[in-house]
Amino acid sequence: MxxxxxxxxxxxxxxxxxxxxxxxxxxxxxxxxxxxxxxxxxxxxxxxxxxxxxxxxxxxxxxxxxxxxxxxxxxxxxxxxxxxxxxxxxTVHETRFLRQESVLSLLRDKYIPAFCQQSETRPLTINVWSVGCSTGEEPYSIAMALDDQLNSLACDFYLGITASDISRNALARGRKGIYSRQQIKNIEPRWLDNYFTVTDDDKFQVNENLRKRVCFNHLNILDVGAAPIGMMDIIICQNLLIYFDKEQRIQIANTLAEHLRPGGLLVLGVGELLNWEHPKIKRYPFANTLAFQH
Ligand SMILES: C[S@@+](CC[C@H](N)C(=O)[O-])C[C@H]1O[C@@H](n2cnc3c(N)ncnc32)[C@H](O)[C@@H]1O
The missing domain is CATH 1.10.155.10 (Chemotaxis receptor methyltransferase CheR, N-terminal domain)
Structure with a gap:
């Protein structure tokens, strides 16, 4: 404009x-x-x-x-x-589908099966928040991984993903969910078949079923205290804290921790926050990840 x-x-x-x-x-x-x-x-x-x-x-x-x-x-x-x-x-918007395979594997192979077993309510409700989601590749990767895993566990579920970023342009692209051949090159054919439709101009659009599970919201992470964000089962905040100084990283991590339900999981980028401690949080060990559990 x-x-x-x-x-x-x-x-x-x-x-x-x-x-x-x-x-x-x-x-x-x-x-x-x-x-x-x-x-x-x-x-x-x-x-x-x-x-x-x-x-x-x-x-x-x-x-x-x-x-x-x-x-x-x-x-x-x-x-x-x-x-x-x-x-x-x-702001730097670099991102890609399946960027952090270890995080998806933590969710798929460890956290979700345990979550499914422990929770007796059906449909199982899972609320996820991708903080600093850029143009959507991260929240859609999580959505595909969880949907695929929960279906294979034959678990009746409701999955809702909140995806937030400070850039309205990035959010608008995420909402459309249209990506080039180059951008989807890491996605396996089975997922491409299940979750994407090829457009007339040879791009790939995330199917409506998956898109409607991901809600893109404008949010400056510094204002998160005043934002209408509910309690989450999983919060993913990767490649964002690196742009903040140490005090702010701690402050943001503390705020994110307050948005976790008991048993909820907070995943940060490896090496992005050292020696952080919070009274309600403990480390959740998994190779090549920096995860914490409420
Ligand atoms: C490098 S991208 C990371 C994208 C994705 N999380 C990933 O790991 O692939 C960082 C994103 O954080 C967003 N960002 C930067 N400062 C922010 C702030 N104060 N509040 C919310 N988002 C912010 C940028 O707009 C950008 O889209």
């Missing part, structure tokens, strides 16, 4: 100019804004990352002055809308 910026001072002269160099003070301003609003830390050596990604968005808008753009994203309702766009450019 291209907002109306004609009222911005200097706007007309700057449209065709190249982006200037970013001064250290300007970098600090942007880094502080990003930290305050998303929690992401931006070390000094990321200046070229910032310039490239701000520049991409500024070029789309025809702005070539970092301060003018800064003032713009900080002002009023239009600024807030623009910030939502910018966040997509400043």
């Amino acid at each position: 291209k907002p109306n910026m004609e009222y911005l001072p200097g706007y007309e002269e700057m449209v065709v100019k190249r982006l200037p160099q970013m001064e250290p003070e300007q970098f600090q301003k942007w880094a502080a804004l990003l930290k305050k609003r998303t929690g992401m830390r931006l070390p000094d050596n990321r200046i070229s990352f910032l310039v490239t990604n701000l520049g991409m968005r500024m070029r789309e808008l025809g702005i070539n002055d970092f301060q003018i753009y800064y003032n713009y994203v900080c002002a009023g309702r239009e600024g807030a809308i623009e910030w939502d766009q910018l966040v997509h450019h400043l």
